[in-house]
Amino acid sequence: MKILFLIESFSSGGKERRAADLIEYLVNELQYEVRIVMQQDIFHYKKIQQLPIEIYKIKKKNPLLNLTNYYKLIKYCIEFKPDIIHNWGNWISLYLIPATVFLKIPVINSKITSTSHKKNWEKFLFYKIPFCFAKYVVSNSKMGLDVFDAPKRKSFVIYNGFDFNRISNLVDPNEVKKMLKIKTENIVCMVASYSKVKDHNTFINSGFKVLEKGKDVTFLCVGRGNFKDLEKKVPVMFINNFKFLNEVVDIENIMNICDIGVLSSYSEGLPNTVIEFMALKKPVIATRVGGLLELIDEGETGFLFNIKDVDSLSEKIVKLLDDKSLRERVGENAGRLIRENFEISKMLKSYDIIYKKALRITA
Numbered sequence: 001m002k003i004l005f006l007i008e009s010f011s012s013g014g015k016e017r018r019a020a021d022l023i024e025y026l027v028n029e030l031q032y033e034v035r036i037v038m039q040q041d042i043f044h045y046k047k048i049q050q051l052p053i054e055i056y057k058i059k060k061k062n063p064l065l066n067l068t069n070y071y072k073l074i075k076y077c078i079e080f081k082p083d084i085i086h087n088w089g090n091w092i093s094l095y096l097i098p099a100t101v102f103l104k105i106p107v108i109n110s111k112i113t114s115t116s117h118k119k120n121w122e123k124f125l126f127y128k129i130p131f132c133f134a135k136y137v138v139s140n141s142k143m144g145l146d147v148f149d150a151p152k153r154k155s156f157v158i159y160n161g162f163d164f165n166r167i168s169n170l171v172d173p174n175e176v177k178k179m180l181k182i183k184t185e186n187i188v189c190m191v192a193s194y195s196k197v198k199d200h201n202t203f204i205n206s207g208f209k210v211l212e213k214g215k216d217v218t219f220l221c222v223g224r225g226n227f228k229d230l231e232k233k234v235p236v237m238f239i240n241n242f243k244f245l246n247e248v249v250d251i252e253n254i255m256n257i258c259d260i261g262v263l264s265s266y267s268e269g270l271p272n273t274v275i276e277f278m279a280l281k282k283p284v285i286a287t288r289v290g291g292l293l294e295l296i297d298e299g300e301t302g303f304l305f306n307i308k309d310v311d312s313l314s315e316k317i318v319k320l321l322d323d324k325s326l327r328e329r330v331g332e333n334a335g336r337l338i339r340e341n342f343e344i345s346k347m348l349k350s351y352d353i354i355y356k357k358a359l360r361i362t363a
Helices: 014-028 067-080 091-095 097-103 120-133 142-147 173-180 200-212 228-232 236-241 251-255 272-279 310-322 324-341 344-362
Strands: 002-007 033-038 054-057 084-087 107-112 136-139 155-157 186-191 217-223 242-246 260-263 284-287 303-305
Touching (some): 002 014, 002 091, 014 033, 014 344, 067 091, 067 097, 084 344, 091 097, 091 120, 097 120, 107 120, 136 142, 136 344, 142 155, 173 251, 186 272, 186 310, 200 217, 228 242, 236 242, 251 272, 260 272, 272 324, 284 310, 303 310, 310 324
Parallel strands (some): 186 217, 217 242, 260 284
């Protein structure tokens, strides 16, 4: 089978990790022929560059009126003759429409990766229109399909998958703590890009409340982007209790030293960071949004709180810090849930089933 992937880049995001894992599986395990069309030469997931696949480049500037990109994509399709086009991007969703119409290549649209409510023009341009030309629409949460009004007759949910090989040979936690110069009794961590939608302010403000209660904690933030403005919010008295790091390749080693994982986003699909914490048997506290409601059973596999509710978040953090047995019980439940329902092979095989289903329908 020949599959053409369309994606902006392979930066350090959940969507990009899923796409990279899937491409590796298709090439190495199923021996499918894969090519990629992308807009930026960013490869956080280096394994993509190590695979025997061709990568095409489409310019990002002047996206809507850049007719060259429409032509290039048709040219790539004529040359490669893919059986399936698998789209993960925004503008690329529009570029592939002529190829879909004139070459009649079935498209799998995996654009839905969040439950963030977009402006009407964005929803129409990047979701409604591409959905019309897709054979199937795939989301990583049920909520995502609802929020973006995906056509029910051709929509599917494929949950994120976790590769347990990633945590089979972790660095000794004491070495990681030493490297990061962390000496506190406990560590509470949030792994997320430094963007407004992730709402680091709520995480940081809850940290202040926890520290005011005399808890010996380091609040650790790890992610892509600029954290300088967030760093400035920390008062001198707590400056040693907060650490901000940029994106890390082997993030599992850092997550493994943490006692609690937190995600305070305004919206989410089914975030990898929460699945990763849970796979490591760490209790998670996250906002009551999107696919998190499909993942966390309150008090059993994690805890939920309302958007911007600093008091609730800080109370739940204190509760877990004060009760080690509760942390361990919830962590064990979370780890079991991920191993039984979110193992990566399930995700990979589900995509292959969708491909074959699309080809049977168009035969």
